[in-house]
Amino acid sequence: xxxxxxxxxxxxxxxxxxxxxxxxxxxxxxxxxxxxxxxxxxxxxxxxxxxxxxxxxxxxxxxxxxxxxxxxxxxxxxxxxxxxxxxxxxxxxxxxxxxxxxxxxxxxxxxxxxxxxxxxxxxxxxxxxxxxxxxxxxxxxxxxxxxxxxxxxxxxxxxxxxxxxxxxxxxxxxxxxxxxxxxxxxxxxxxxxxxxxxxxxxxxxxxxxxxxxxxxxxxxxxxxxxxxxxxxxxxxxxxxxxxxxxxxxxxxxxxxxxxxxxxxxxxxxxxxxxxxxxxxxxxxxxxxxxxxxxx
Numbered sequence: 001x002x003x004x005x006x007x008x009x010x011x012x013x014x015x016x017x018x019x020x021x022x023x024x025x026x027x028x029x030x031x032x033x034x035x036x037x038x039x040x041x042x043x044x045x046x047x048x049x050x051x052x053x054x055x056x057x058x059x060x061x062x063x064x065x066x067x068x069x070x071x072x073x074x075x076x077x078x079x080x081x082x083x084x085x086x087x088x089x090x091x092x093x094x095x096x097x098x099x100x101x102x103x104x105x106x107x108x109x110x111x112x113x114x115x116x117x118x119x120x121x122x123x124x125x126x127x128x129x130x131x132x133x134x135x136x137x138x139x140x141x142x143x144x145x146x147x148x149x150x151x152x153x154x155x156x157x158x159x160x161x162x163x164x165x166x167x168x169x170x171x172x173x174x175x176x177x178x179x180x181x182x183x184x185x186x187x188x189x190x191x192x193x194x195x196x197x198x199x200x201x202x203x204x205x206x207x208x209x210x211x212x213x214x215x216x217x218x219x220x221x222x223x224x225x226x227x228x229x230x231x232x233x234x235x236x237x238x239x240x241x242x243x244x245x246x247x248x249x250x251x252x253x254x255x256x257x258x259x260x261x262x263x264x265x266x267x268x269x270x271x272x273x274x275x276x277x278x279x280x281x282x283x284x285x286x287x288x289x290x291x292x293x294x295x
Contacts (some may be wrong), residue, residue, distance in 0.1 A: 001108055009148045016114030019278055024295040025119045027087045089120035090128045094183035095154035106211045108274040116180045130267045134160030137171050145240050163190040168197030173200040191261035205267035206291050212274045
């Protein structure tokens with residue numbers, strides 16, 4: 001797992017904070033419930049955003065009585081204001097070996113992770129981070145993110161089967177939170193299973209899927225040695241044009257199924273190439289698809 005060294009992690013985190021000033025998670029598109037903050041909630045509160053009137057009832061705050069209306073009608077009524085709350089953002093980072101198969105992809109994974117965290121922080125959200133590796137998961141404290149110790153936690157998770165997908169039904173997610181899954185989605189499992197786990201308990205899901213050119217259109221030819229990214233096992237295989245064509249078709253069909261499932265489950269999904277600058281990469285699918293928006 002070639003994770004960037006601490007100096008490079010510092011640089012990627014700084015770049016991500018700069019990106020979060022230009023792009024953001026679409027947190028303002030959702031009504032929230034929770035603690036006081038600056039986002040519109042789904043209840044009533046004490047902000048300056050007027051919402052409606054209703055009749056006064058015993059126990060209501062008399063400071064909200066509309067005295068001008070009382071002077072006209074003799075009846076007590078209340079001014080209702082839009083509740084202001086802080087959103088809850090949960091970042092789920094897949095740290096399986098395939099996410100760090102080469103240096104270019106590893107940098108994009110880390111950049112997306114720090115970007116999501118920085119964007120949530122700028123919005124004043126309660127932010128929780130969980131590392132995923134197959135059926136295993138571990139929470140990450142805020143200090144471990146800022147100090148890059150999350151990378152040690154990722155390296156410490158046991159090796160898993162390459163085909164093992166996260167079981168998001170077992171990960172403790174907070175109700176009605178915004179869940180941001182960062183994963184290359186290279187699992188043979190049915191996409192609906194993972195996406196339904198992502199949005200359970202009235203949560204809202206987003207998926208950022210980093211990928212490389214070598215995954216989508218490899219240049220394999222002749223006798224090749226393949227390495228299982230999870231276990232490190234090696235095996236040789238002769239690759240001819242027919243085999244390469246079957247691979248590229250299977251890869252394309254795999255992500256077609258993920259795209260269709262994301263529409264069915266109302267989970268915006270964007271693939272993010274590793275070879276482009278961050279600004280250019282997110283403008284391909286993430287911005288048009290509503291996974292991210294302009295800050």
